[in-house]
Amino acid sequence: MLVFTIRRLMQSVIVLFVMSLIVFIGIYAVGNPVDILINPEADIAEQEATIRRLGLDRPLWSQYFSFLNSALYGDLGTSFVHNEPALELIFERLPATLEIAVGAVGLAIVIGIPAGMVAGLRPDSLIGKTIMSGSILGFSLPTFWVGLMLIMLFAVMLGWLPASGRGDTVDLFGVPVSFLTWDGLTHILLPAFNLALFKMSLVIRLSRAGTREVMLQDYVKFSRAKGLSESRVILVHVLKNILIPVVTVLGLELGNVIAFAVVTETVFAWPGIGKLLIDSIGLLDRPVVVAYLLLTVTMFILINFVVDVLYSVLDPRVRLGDMKS
Amino acid sequence: MKFGKLALAAALAPALLALAPAQAAELRIGLDSEPSAIDPHYHNLGPNNEIRRHMFESLVGQDEQQRLTPLLATSWKPTSATTWQFNLRQGVTFSNGDPFTVNDFIYTACRIPNVPNSPSSFTIYTKAIEKVETPDDHTLIIHTAKPHPLLPVEIATWGILSAKVFGVTQKLTFDKEGCGITSWPKTEDFNAGKGTIGTGPYTFGEFVKGDRLVLNRNDSYWGEKAEWDTVTVKPITNAAARVAALLAGDVDFISKPPTQDLPKLEADPNVGLAQGLSNRVIYLHLDQYGPSTPGVKGTGKPDAKYEGEGPCATQPCEKNPFLDKRVRQALSKAINRDAIVAKIMGGVAVAAGELLPHGFFGTNPDSKPEAYDPEGAKKLLAEAGYPNGFELVIGTPNDRYINDAKVTQAIAQMLTRVGIKTGVNAMTKSVFFKTRNLYEFSVYLAGWGAGTGEMSSPLRALVASRDKARGLGGTNRGRYSNKALDDLVLEALATVDDAKREAILQKASRMAMEDYSILPLHFEVTSWAHRKGLTYKARADQYTLAMGIKAAN
Numbered sequence: 001m002l003v004f005t006i007r008r009l010m011q012s013v014i015v016l017f018v019m020s021l022i023v024f025i026g027i028y029a030v031g032n033p034v035d036i037l038i039n040p041e042a043d044i045a046e047q048e049a050t051i052r053r054l055g056l057d058r059p060l061w062s063q064y065f066s067f068l069n070s071a072l073y074g075d076l077g078t079s080f081v082h083n084e085p086a087l088e089l090i091f092e093r094l095p096a097t098l099e100i101a102v103g104a105v106g107l108a109i110v111i112g113i114p115a116g117m118v119a120g121l122r123p124d125s126l127i128g129k130t131i132m133s134g135s136i137l138g139f140s141l142p143t144f145w146v147g148l149m150l151i152m153l154f155a156v157m158l159g160w161l162p163a164s165g166r167g168d169t170v171d172l173f174g175v176p177v178s179f180l181t182w183d184g185l186t187h188i189l190l191p192a193f194n195l196a197l198f199k200m201s202l203v204i205r206l207s208r209a210g211t212r213e214v215m216l217q218d219y220v221k222f223s224r225a226k227g228l229s230e231s232r233v234i235l236v237h238v239l240k241n242i243l244i245p246v247v248t249v250l251g252l253e254l255g256n257v258i259a260f261a262v263v264t265e266t267v268f269a270w271p272g273i274g275k276l277l278i279d280s281i282g283l284l285d286r287p288v289v290v291a292y293l294l295l296t297v298t299m300f301i302l303i304n305f306v307v308d309v310l311y312s313v314l315d316p317r318v319r320l321g322d323m324k325s
Numbered sequence: 326m327k328f329g330k331l332a333l334a335a336a337l338a339p340a341l342l343a344l345a346p347a348q349a350a351e352l353r354i355g356l357d358s359e360p361s362a363i364d365p366h367y368h369n370l371g372p373n374n375e376i377r378r379h380m381f382e383s384l385v386g387q388d389e390q391q392r393l394t395p396l397l398a399t400s401w402k403p404t405s406a407t408t409w410q411f412n413l414r415q416g417v418t419f420s421n422g423d424p425f426t427v428n429d430f431i432y433t434a435c436r437i438p439n440v441p442n443s444p445s446s447f448t449i450y451t452k453a454i455e456k457v458e459t460p461d462d463h464t465l466i467i468h469t470a471k472p473h474p475l476l477p478v479e480i481a482t483w484g485i486l487s488a489k490v491f492g493v494t495q496k497l498t499f500d501k502e503g504c505g506i507t508s509w510p511k512t513e514d515f516n517a518g519k520g521t522i523g524t525g526p527y528t529f530g531e532f533v534k535g536d537r538l539v540l541n542r543n544d545s546y547w548g549e550k551a552e553w554d555t556v557t558v559k560p561i562t563n564a565a566a567r568v569a570a571l572l573a574g575d576v577d578f579i580s581k582p583p584t585q586d587l588p589k590l591e592a593d594p595n596v597g598l599a600q601g602l603s604n605r606v607i608y609l610h611l612d613q614y615g616p617s618t619p620g621v622k623g624t625g626k627p628d629a630k631y632e633g634e635g636p637c638a639t640q641p642c643e644k645n646p647f648l649d650k651r652v653r654q655a656l657s658k659a660i661n662r663d664a665i666v667a668k669i670m671g672g673v674a675v676a677a678g679e680l681l682p683h684g685f686f687g688t689n690p691d692s693k694p695e696a697y698d699p700e701g702a703k704k705l706l707a708e709a710g711y712p713n714g715f716e717l718v719i720g721t722p723n724d725r726y727i728n729d730a731k732v733t734q735a736i737a738q739m740l741t742r743v744g745i746k747t748g749v750n751a752m753t754k755s756v757f758f759k760t761r762n763l764y765e766f767s768v769y770l771a772g773w774g775a776g777t778g779e780m781s782s783p784l785r786a787l788v789a790s791r792d793k794a795r796g797l798g799g800t801n802r803g804r805y806s807n808k809a810l811d812d813l814v815l816e817a818l819a820t821v822d823d824a825k826r827e828a829i830l831q832k833a834s835r836m837a838m839e840d841y842s843i844l845p846l847h848f849e850v851t852s853w854a855h856r857k858g859l860t861y862k863a864r865a866d867q868y869t870l871a872m873g874i875k876a877a878n
Contacts, residue, residue, distance in 0.1 A: 031759030037444035039369040041776050041786065043796040046449050053442060081361045081368075082534070083442045083512045093535060148565055155573035163573035164355075164566055165559055166536050176533075269355075269561040269570070271535030279359075279562070284755050 005305075012301045019297050020071070023290045024064050032056060033080045033284035054080055067290070076294065077287030081280070086291035090273055095175050096166055097272030100264070101257040103179070103192030105250060108199035113246065115200075116207025117234065123212065131204060138201030147194045147267035154190060161186050164269035191268040195261055199253050203246055210242030217241075244314055251307035252300075259296040350876075352553040355567045355576035356869060359560035361444075363532055364515040365484040365523075366437050369445040371774075374482065375868035376558070379540050381484025381523035384411055384430065385477050389864045389873070390684070391604065391778025393477055397425065397485060397524060398465075403821045406472040411480075413463040417547045419487045420528045427459040431497040432488035435504035440512065450479035457499035472819045474826055478777045486510075490520050526551040526872055535560065540871065556871040571596065571854055578855040580869040584671045584727060590854050599853040600673065601863020605774040606680050606783065607726055609719075609736070609844040610803030611653055612767045617642035620767030622716040623746075635764035646715060647767070653841035655705035656768075659743040660736055661697040666847055669731050673852060677845035679834055680773065680783035685865075687780025687817075687830030692838065694845075702743040714744025720766035721749060722757040727849055733770045736846075761802050772849070773800070774867065780830040781817050788842045789814045805842040 034051050042050070051057050055066075067077060076086050119128040155163035167187035169176035178184025214220060215238065223233050262274035269275075273292065280288040358372035365377040386396035401411040417425040434454060437447045453473045458466035469476060488497065497504045515521050521529035526546045530539030540556040559576060561567040564583040568590070571579045582590055582598075590596045612618045617627035617637045624644040631637040646652045662676035675682065676694040683690060706714060717740065721733035730751040737747035752760065761769055775782035790806035791798035797811060798804075813833035820826040837843065851867045860877045864870070 031755045032762075033755075034444065035758035035762055036755055037368070037370070039445045039449070039776070040773065040800050041782065042369075042445065042449050043799040044791065044793040045796065046446065047799065048793075050444060050446065053446075054444065078442065080442075080444055083362060083367060084516075089534070096536075148569065151566070151569045151573065155575070156569055159573065163570045163575045164561055165570075165575065266563050267566050269559065269563070269566055271533065275535055275562075282753070282755060 004308075008301070008305060012298070015301070016294055016297055019293055020067070020290055021064070023293050024067065024286070025060070027281075027284055027286045027289060028060050028063075031284055033286070036283055037081065067287075076291035079280075079285050079288050081283050081285045081288075086287040087295075089276065089288060090292055090295060093271060093273045093276050095177060096270060097258055097261060097265070097274060099177060099179055100188060100192045100195055100270060100272065101254060101261060103188055104195035104199060104257055105254050107192060107196035108203050108253075109250070111196075112200040112203030113207050113239075116204040117211050117239070117242075119204065120208040120211025120215070121234070123208070132208070135201035135204040138197045138204075141197075143194060143198065143263045144267060146197060147191075147264055150190050150194055151267070161190055166271055191264050191270050194268070195257055195264045199250070199257070202249060202253065206246050206249060207242055210245060211238060214238050214241045240314065244311065247310050247314065248307055251303050251310075255296075255300045255303045258299065350552065350554045351557070352555070352578065352871060352874060353557045353559065353576040354869060354871065354874075355559050355561040355570050355579040357560075357562060357564065357567065357579075357581045359535065359562070360538070362512050362516060363521055363529065363538075364440070364510075364512040365486070366433075366440050366447050367443055367512045367515075369443075369447045369449070369482070371867070375870060376538065377484050378525065378868070378870055379527040379556070379872070380521065380525045380529055381486065382525045383481050383484050384413070385481040387478075387481050387778065387866065389601070389862045391775075391865050393481060396481075401477055403474075404466070406821055407469050409467045409469070409476050411465040411467065413465065414547065415463055417524055418545055419490070419522050419524050420543045420545060421487070421490065421522050422545070423487055423489045425485070425487075425524055426462040427457075427465050428462075428493075428497055429485050429488050430465060431457055431459070431499045431504065432491075432493055432506075433483065433486045434499060435497065435506060436486065436509055437483065438501070439503050439506075439509045442512075447483050450482045453479065454499065472821050474821045474823070475777060475781070475818070478779070482776070484523060484525075486520070487522050490522050527556060530555065551872065552875055553871060558871075568854070571856070574856070578853065578859060578861070578869075578874055580853055581727075582852055582854040584673055584852075587671060587673065587852060595857050597855050597857050597859065599855070599861035599863050600850055602675060602682050602865065603774065603849045603851045603867050604681060604685065604778060604865045605726075605772050605849045605867065606677050607674075607729075607732065607770065607772045607846045607849065608677075608680070608787070609656070609846065610766075610769055610771065610787070610801075611647040611656070611805075611841075611844070612645060612764070612803055613647050613653075613806070613842075614645075614764070614804035616645055616648075618645035618647065618767040619765055620718040620720070620750075621646060623713075624711070624715045645767070646709070646711060649709045650841055651705045651709040652711065653844070655702040655709070655743065656740065656745070657695045657841055657844045658698040658705065659702040659740050659745070660695070660844070660846065661739055662694050662846060663697065665732055665735055669728055669735055670847065670850075673850040674727075674847040675850065677847050679780075679838060680787065680843070680845055681775055681778075681780055682848045685775070685778055685780065686823075687827050687834060689831050689835055692835070699739075699743050706744060711744070714746060716746045716748075717768060718748045718750050718766075720757065720760060720769035721751050722754040722771070723751040725754040725757070726770075726772045729770060729772075732846070736770070764802065764804070766802075769802070770846075771800075776866070778865065780834050781814065781826075784810075784814050784830070784833055784837060785818065788837045803843060807836070807840060807842065810836050810840075810842070 079086050115131050119131040122128045151163045154161045167178050168181040168183040169178045170180050262278045265272045265274040277292050360373040360376045361368045365381045382396050384398040386394040388394050398411040399414050404410050437451045453469045455470045456468040491510050510520050516532050518529050527540035528543045530541045532538045538558040542551040542554050567579045568582050568586050570576045615631040616629040617631050619636045619642050624646050627644045666674045666676050678692040678694040679688050681688050719733050721730050723730035733749050737749045740747040773783050786800045788805055789797035789811050791801050817826050817829040853861050860875050862873050
């Protein structure tokens with residue numbers, strides 16, 4: 001376990017370093033943020049002064065080394081746009097994204113696994129077929145369009161739910177959260193469902209395939225022969241054995257949902273980090289983009305680690321020490 | 326137990342009712358942009374400047390047509406070629422009760438050069454101030470180094486902070502360095518409401534980045550009290566989501582509904598629209614710098630070697646046709662401006678014959694948009710030696726101006742019709758501006774909003790020769806250069822007498838148009854949409870101000 005952790009850690013440092021270099025050069029190649037941020041009325045002298053003020057007149061390698069230097073002390077730079085530390089900007093908005101991400105993955109699990117198992121147990125029934133064709137829709141419809149349709153239906157036509165924004169928040173341990181207020185909950189529902197749709201379909205398909213395969217295994221026959229109740233066979237023996245692929249995929253998807261909920265956050269004007277990222281890319285706010293992607297990589301590394309640990313919990317045959325990476 | 330709960334509810338009910346009095350006047354606005362900070366002097370750009378006006382007032386205001394109006398100064402006049410007297414309003418207090426005096430003005434003017442990391446500083450609007458005299462608490466005598474007619478309009482761009490709030494009580498003397506003050510308020514403090522105290526009709530409530538800005542009515546405001554108890558400004562950058570939020574009743578008022586939704590919104594009985602001509606002109610810049618140009622093919626070898634900045638200095642380019650006025654005129658004649666306005670802009674634009682719409686300071690009342698004349702264009706091209714035209718690529722942003730890329734595509738088709746085989750290179754704004762600033766376009770489409778509301782703004786920035794020392798040509802990436810025009814612009818910028826300055830600007834504008842230095846296409850009409858029962862006076866500067874949103878009676 002210890003060797004495994006150390007090896008993982010060293011790999012992560014290299015990945016982070018390479019990532020920062022790529023993003024740094026990438027954004028430098030796209031353009032100069034001052035071209036977009038400055039008031040067009042500024043004359044040539046003022047344009048040059050602004051570029052100097054933000055340190056953008058220095059050669060790229062010199063900018064990168066000062067970035068690396070302060071990064072070693074935990075400072076990932078100050079946003080060109082907001083003049084606030086990039087990490088602070090991200091952490092300010094992280095709770096909002098975590099809320100819909102966890103909500104979305106929660107919905108995917110709560111609806112997806114049972115639906116997938118039903119479809120797996122009764123593949124030829126009407127309900128099984130309905131679930132499977134529904135999941136195709138979830139796969140193939142673009143999030144952007146579904147989001148707008150959800151808004152049109154539930155907010156504009158029916159008027160049941162708000163169309164955008166985060167609603168009331170309350171502080172939980174100093175972090176503003178909205179899932180504890182009714183108003184906040186109504187705001188979460190649509191974006192979380194919109195985000196969940198794709199994952200739900202994924203989980204349904206995985207659970208169905210898993211269920212169909214596991215049902216034919218000897219241990220299922222054996223437990224039936226032992227006289228166990230049908231509910232125990234399905235809810236314990238089958239469920240546990242279909243979970244491994246589901247956990248792998250959900251782990252990666254959780255990371256995806258946190259880091260790249262951009263479309264949903266934009267459509268629902270949800271003040272999360274995805275929207276921050278897309279705005280920052282648009283304005284070439286390099287410190288924020290670099291900090292964001294470094295954070296994202298760290299998060300994926302962590303999630304993968306947790307997924308590996310979960311494997312060994314779910315499947316006693318897996319030993320962490322034996323895993324290559 | 327059950328009874329206990331009931332009793333509790335019964336006891337609480339009247340209290341809850343008392344907490345919800347008659348519906349407070351609340352306004353929720355959905356904006357297409359978000360300010361990067363609340364600090365009024367951090368970022369000199371539209372989204373910040375419109376929010377600033379709610380809380381921090383300037384000495385001079387601008388009305389819907391950008392005419393100057395008294396605000397914290399009741400009157401002002403030039404007392405000599407280089408001095409101005411501003412008489413400040415008596416009895417004005419900041420929202421915390423402190424009186425407003427000349428000291429606050431000086432404090433603000435001194436702070437502006439001292440905002441660290443500002444991506445767009447207000448110093449362009451303070452650097453004319455050389456010396457400030459204060460005969461009494463409410464009179465300012467401002468000296469400029471050279472005659473500077475734009476001083477009042479420049480002073481209208483920045484809001485006044487309270488010196489006292491930041492612990493400065495001594496009498497300040499203006500100097501260019503910072504008036505001897507060493508510690509200045511930080512940008513992030515304003516976001517948290519620390520020191521966010523101005524004289525404006527609204528006070529700062531709360532700012533949650535990406536989600537909302539809450540403004541409260543300033544009950545001690547010196548002028549007409551604000552209409553709304555609270556105003557919540559939400560950034561909803563996606564246009565479709567903004568319209569949906571309005572239709573769902575999440576917000577009462579939105580800026581910039583997309584043009585394709587306007588007919589639908591107009592027909593909706595629950596929605597009203599406000600529209601008005603803006604100061605923003607959409608134009609084509611033509612590369613008029615060197616003997617060759619990068620985006621043109623089929624014109625043959627250049628007559629001379631290219632020297633100076635630009636891609637043609639290092640790579641082979643063909644001859645630059647735009648140095649010939651006849652070609653520039655042919656391009657202008659080939660463009661059907663009325664068709665663009667009618668078909669692509671959905672009627673919400675006005676064809677342009679100058680760089681500012683009629684009625685603005687320095688425009689020629691008799692100027693007209695170039696008439697569509699494809700035959701004339703072909704003739705001019707033949708005269709210029711291009712009977713078979715040439716190939717051209719036009720650069721355009723696709724997310725900066727209303728329908729920008731679509732307009733460029735239409736222009737490309739129109740030019741192709743007269744023999745100039747034209748392609749479009751559309752890109753996102755960050756890439757577009759970088760490419761443009763490297764002079765990689767032979768022709769590009771862009772827009773210009775005149776912040777000052779007078780002709781000197783577009784002339785100085787877009788068609789005057791690029792000249793760092795004299796502050797000309799800041800956005801002249803077509804690199805047109807005409808000494809006679811430069812001299813006129815400089816003369817106008819040094820003429821304090823309004824009537825004389827207007828005459829010079831009219832002459833300069835006519836000169837720029839007659840030489841086809843730049844091709845104006847159309848002026849954007851700005852739209853706002855709101856729920857029925859509200860009114861808004863459209864603003865030429867495209868700002869959305871809660872002060873202008875009224876409940877209709």
